[in-house]
Amino acid sequence: MKVLHIVRQYGPVGGMERYVWEVSRAQAELGMEVNVLCEEVHGNGHENINVFQLGKGLRKPRWLAALLFSRRVTRWIRKHPQKGTIIHSHETTAVHHITTFHGPPFARIRQYPWWKRVSLRVYANLWLEQRELCGDQVQKVVPNSALIAKELLAAYPSIKARLTDPVIPGVGKCIERPDRIIPPTGGVIGFIGKEWQRKGLDRAIAIVEKLRQSRPECELWVAGPAPDDVAHLFKTWDGGYRLLGLTDSREIMPQLDLLIHPARREPFGMVITEALAANVPAVVSRQCGAASEIGNKQGMVLDESENRSKWVEACNELLNRSEPPPPYQHSWREVALEYANLYRLINTENQDIRAYSS
Known part of the structure; x- marks a missing residue:
């Protein structure tokens, strides 16, 4: 052939x-x-x-x-x-x-x-x-x-x-997130995407900012956009975030406890299935093509326009989980x-x- x-x-x-x-x-x-x-x-x-x-x-x-x-x-x-x-x-x-x-x-x-x-x-x-x-x-x-x-x-x-x-x-070979206890007041949430406007970084920031009211040690890590391009979005924050710039998502994935992807428009979103394959649950918008791949206990799917409190509840529930999500496999x-x-x-x-x- x-x-x-x-x-x-x-x-x-x-x-x-x-x-x-x-x-x-x-x-x-x-x-x-x-x-x-x-x-x-x-x-x-x-x-x-x-x-x-x-x-x-x-x-x-x-x-x-x-x-x-x-x-x-x-x-x-x-x-x-x-x-x-x-x-x-x-x-x-x-x-x-x-x-x-x-x-x-x-x-x-x-x-x-x-x-x-x-x-x-x-x-x-x-x-x-x-x-x-x-x-x-x-x-x-x-x-x-x-x-x-x-x-x-x-x-x-x-x-x-x-x-x-x-x-x-x-999804290629990846380093899986080791099973670890997430502090009730903490957790590391990742947002990954260079085209941050379309992928909803502003929305992710607002969600995690509200989540930090009950989990003050929770952090948001942002990978993809240049730090100088998005630093202004955190002007009201006093720590609690990291701007990683253009980074290989597979390298930081094992350090995350949760992926958030409230995209306004995402034909697929390969970072979502990469997270699932690395045993990192994901909260994503229904506007993502990869939303169909999120199975039971692997994450949650919400409409992009859903009330921010619903997104916070979903993040909190997954951070409070007692066991790792089921593995995701779909090789090239x-x-x-x-x-x-x-x-x-x-x-x-x-x-x-x-x-x-x-």
Whole structure:
């Protein structure tokens, strides 16, 4: 089985990028012939993966960067025909058999007032997305969570036949949190996310601030955003927090007693399943795709807009737990096998690149 992954940045530099990085490596370990077409590589390569780099491209505006990348991909495919190869894209390209959709559909903008939809940026993004999902050569559309699947079907009902069950991210090996007693007045709560506005850091701060009224020694650790960018949010605090900056979440996870993730919008949220795999329970918003992975005693799911007192109660209950949460397991090997099953349903014959729009 031969596959070509398409992604602009190949490496563990973001949620989508890490997904591609991990899946491709797991597929190579299974003995598949794996190739990657990208602009740049970040991280150490894999001896069984061939990577083809197009070179650094435009970064902004995003819609133009996506369009130009797509054109470069199409030109490369025309020069290097991929007979018998499954083309698996993670971008808005025009030459793929299967696409994995990692974020909310841009088509949600159709719900906005008309004056917010009149721009070249909107038209371009809608066209790119429509082509990615509805192109004649596209055989499978894979959402990365049940949340995204629901939104895709609502925005593009015509893709129902090619929309698959979600293939959620896996979790790599991690250091598990050692079982320890949490002081009734303390506990370490973690917030992890570089895009802190969307992931609800302000909300997390308000929740923990109220929780500290009954647990004065409780601490909030923030990883992801630069300390200087979020320090102003703690101007009323007198200690009780740490700003860790850009940090490997897997390294700090064993030191946490609880993860809080009150995101306003989160297509999946890999940090949530990483916490569960490290035996750290999580309190997350229903607006997170990974909320569906939280089982009994592994954490709690609340609506992002739920009263702050409800969030405090949930945090307090999990900090007062008497036993560790049940283990969570979902390896990248399992993810690779899920894709292998999908690939078997794809026909790579009669591929006519000339028919694809650039």
